[in-house]
Amino acid sequence: MSRFYIPTLVFLLLVIEGTLFQLVTPYQHDIGxxxxxxxxxxMLVLIGIHFGRYSSIIYGLVLxxxxxxxxxxxxxxxxxxxxxIGYAFAYTYKLVQDSLLLHLLFVALAVSIFEYYQFGLxxxxxxxxxxxxxxxxERFLPGLVLNIAFATLVYIPVKKLxxxxxxxxxxxxx
Amino acid sequence: MPSFFxxxxxxxxxxxxxxxxxMIGYSRSDREQVTGPEQVIRDAVGWVQTIFTKPAYAVxxxxxxxxxxxxxxxxxxxxxxxxxxxxxxxxxxxxxxxxNNTLKDMLELEESLxxxxxxxxxxxxxxxxxxxxxxxxxxxxxDGIEPNMGVIDSKGGLIGKVKQVSEFxxxxxxxxxxxxxxxxxxxxxxxxxxxxxIEGYDEDAGLxxxxxxxxxxxxxxxxxxxxxxxxxxxxxxxLIGEVVRVEPDEYGLTQNAFIEPTADFYAxxxxxxxxxxxxxxxxxxxEEETS
Numbered sequence: 417m418s419r420f421y422i423p424t425l426v427f428l429l430l431v432i433e434g435t436l437f438q439l440v441t442p443y444q445h446d447i448g449x450x451x452x453x454x455x456x457x458x459m460l461v462l463i464g465i466h467f468g469r470y471s472s473i474i475y476g477l478v479l480x481x482x483x484x485x486x487x488x489x490x491x492x493x494x495x496x497x498x499x500x501i502g503y504a505f506a507y508t509y510k511l512v513q514d515s516l517l518l519h520l521l522f523v524a525l526a527v528s529i530f531e532y533y534q535f536g537l538x539x540x541x542x543x544x545x546x547x548x549x550x551x552x553x554e555r556f557l558p559g560l561v562l563n564i565a566f567a568t569l570v571y572i573p574v575k576k577l578x579x580x581x582x583x584x585x586x587x588x589x590x
Numbered sequence: 591m592p593s594f595f596x597x598x599x600x601x602x603x604x605x606x607x608x609x610x611x612x613m614i615g616y617s618r619s620d621r622e623q624v625t626g627p628e629q630v631i632r633d634a635v636g637w638v639q640t641i642f643t644k645p646a647y648a649v650x651x652x653x654x655x656x657x658x659x660x661x662x663x664x665x666x667x668x669x670x671x672x673x674x675x676x677x678x679x680x681x682x683x684x685x686x687x688x689x690n691n692t693l694k695d696m697l698e699l700e701e702s703l704x705x706x707x708x709x710x711x712x713x714x715x716x717x718x719x720x721x722x723x724x725x726x727x728x729x730x731x732x733d734g735i736e737p738n739m740g741v742i743d744s745k746g747g748l749i750g751k752v753k754q755v756s757e758f759x760x761x762x763x764x765x766x767x768x769x770x771x772x773x774x775x776x777x778x779x780x781x782x783x784x785x786x787x788i789e790g791y792d793e794d795a796g797l798x799x800x801x802x803x804x805x806x807x808x809x810x811x812x813x814x815x816x817x818x819x820x821x822x823x824x825x826x827x828x829l830i831g832e833v834v835r836v837e838p839d840e841y842g843l844t845q846n847a848f849i850e851p852t853a854d855f856y857a858x859x860x861x862x863x864x865x866x867x868x869x870x871x872x873x874x875x876x877e878e879e880t881s
Contacts, residue, residue, distance in 0.1 A: 431635065434715040434726075435642040439650065448794075450720050485628045486635045487717045489724070489753075492613030496606060538721055541618065544768070 418584035421577060422463070423475075429455040430479060434487055449558040454527050456483070457501055458567045459574075461526045464506035465513055466578045476502030490543075497533055501526050516571055523567040524560060531556050622737040622754065629756035633730070636759035639714040640728050647712070647859045706740075706825040707865040709733060713858045714759070723767035723791075725750075725858060730758040740817070740824040740864040747852030748774070748817060748828045749861065760863075765798060765830075766791040766855045775821035776800055776830055778807075778847070779814045786847070788815075788830060797834060798849040805844055809836045815849050825866045 433453045441451050456479055464472035480498035484491045505526050512518045535551050538544045546555075624632070715726040729735050739752045741762050750764040763772060765788060774788040778800075786803040800815065813833045819826025831849040839846045 427638075431638050431642055433718040435639050436646055438716040438718065439643075439646055452719050482631060482635065485631045486726075487715070487719070487724075489617065489722060490614055491617040492610045495613075496610040499606070534719070534721070541614065544721055 418581050421581055425577070426456065426459050426463075426475065426479060427482075429459060430483060430486075449554045451562055452531075452555060452559045453566070454530060454559065454563045455566055456498065457526050457530050458523050458563055458570070460498060460501050461505045461522050462519070462567075462570075462574055462578070464502055465508060465519065465522065466575075466582070468508050469503065469506035472502035472506050473499055474502075476500070490541075493534060493537060497530050500533075501530060504529075516568070519571060520564055520567055524564055527560055527563045528556070531559060624754050624756060632726075632756045632761075633758045636714055636726060636728060639726065640712065643714050644712065650859070707867055708862045709735070709865070710860060710862050711760075712860055716858075722769070723764040723855070724753070725762045725764065727760050727762060727861065727863070728758070729863065730760050731755045732757050734865070735760050735863055736865075738823050739866070740828060742828055742862050742864060743853040743858055744860050744862075745852055745854075746829050748824065748830050749853045749855060749858065751823060752863065762861075764855055765851065766793070768793075773821075774824060774830070775818045776815050777818040778803070778809055778833065779816055783818075784809065785818055785820070786844075788849070792848065795848070796851075798831060798851050800847040800849055801839065801844065803836075803845040803847060805838070805842075807845065809833055809845070809847055811835065815847070823866075825864060828864065 433455055437453050460472055460476050460479075463475055476498035477495055480495035483494040483498070488494065505522050507522070512522070535544070535546075535548075535555075539546075709729060711727040711729040713725050714728050717724045727735075727741075735752060735755050737752050737755055741749050741751060743749050748765065750762045750767070752760050753763040754761045763769070765772070765774065768791060772789075775785065776788045777783040777785045784803055784807040786800045788798050789801050790799045791797070792799060803809065811833055815830045815833060817824040817826055817828040817830065829852050831851040831853075834848045834850045836845055836847045838844075
């Protein structure tokens with residue numbers, strides 16, 4: 417049973433990004449900034465830190481594919497991006513696992529890399545013509561603040577859940 | 591961590607970049623029909639999204655009702671003042687309708703460009719990354735939805751068109767999406783209607799931009815803009831918005847009008863999908879061509 421907890425949680429976050437979150441955020445021409453939730457990137461970093469590279473890559477690829485199909489017109493952008501985040505942010509050291517600050521640092525790095533990767537790609541294929549300075553002020557900074565806040569908020573509950581799931585998995589193996 | 595990219599990993603990275611480019615290239619072309627597995631995933635996720643959104647709309651609707659009650663008294667005063675006007679207009683309207691029907695009978699016209707069928711649907715999702723403006727609806731090809739049907743919101747303002755359809759859900763491209771192929775043939779309602787295209791969206795001001803209007807046209811603020819029915823996608827007479835200001839375009843050959851949309855693109859919950867029932871070409875004309 418416990419092995420389904422994390423996939424369900426991450427899938428629900430994917431759904432919430434597109435439904436509930438869109439209902440509660442104010443809009444661009446009201447507040448002058450666009451807030452983009454990257455909850456899945458946050459979760460990928462946490463999974464990578466606690467369960468290792470193999471799990472986070474699989475989660476990244478599968479969630480990226482679902483994200484591409486459900487929310488975007490282009491296939492592959494999120495799949496590659498999430499897969500890369502899963503690969504690059506899997507530091508399963510005890511030092512990292514115990515420190516909130518290092519968690520947040522990695523989340524910030526992952527979100528920044530993902531945002532700039534997507535912005536660069538969309539500029540390249542002409543989906544957006546937003547200038548880099550506007551992107552930085554109106555999208556990147558607010559999004560970064562939101563996602564770090566989200567990571568801080570879920571840090572303790574998610575850690576508890578991960579520990580519980582990890583314990584159950586090791587019990588099963590015995 | 592021994593080395594970030596060993597030889598084998600480098601090859602995997604390069605191969606996945608090639609796959610990325612290939613997949614973007616494949617999906618970049620304007621696909622109206624999505625493949626089977628994509629449809630299944632969209633429908634499955636759409637089902638879960640419906641579970642999330644419907645109760646949320648119910649809660650939001652409750653708070654909106656409470657807010658409405660506060661404004662009731664003032665609204666009532668304004669409405670009472672306009673009641674006389676209404677009686678006058680309704681008489682005029684019935685007269686005009688009768689006249690229109692008689693004229694149509696005389697001409698033996700059975701269908702016009704503004705015949706359409708409406709189906710209601712619920713907005714279940716919106717693209718979270720906001721680079722593109724797409725929303726998802728809970729009706730699909732199972733309910734008779736097809737690509738290129740127009741969509742209006744509950745206030746009657748046009749919001750966009752159906753872009754992709756799967757079995758039980760569909761994706762709508764909003765008018766505010768900044769895609770070059772996203773355009774609507776529109777007209778400004780006055781004695782001598784002026785035609786143009788809705789192309790592009792000014793995101794900071796929240797205004798639609800109507801281009802290619804005749805330079806000679808005298809357009810005033812507050813005039814209503816509707817679909818013209820000439821693009822072959824939307825029926826005519828769907829409300830788009832109101833002219834806010836007019837300025838000459840960058841080459842000085844035509845005019846651009848900025849339009850305040852009737853529909854609120856950001857507070858969509860229940861919408862209607864418009865199916866155009868009139869055929870695009872008169873069958874008699876087609877017969878003439880073949881004979």
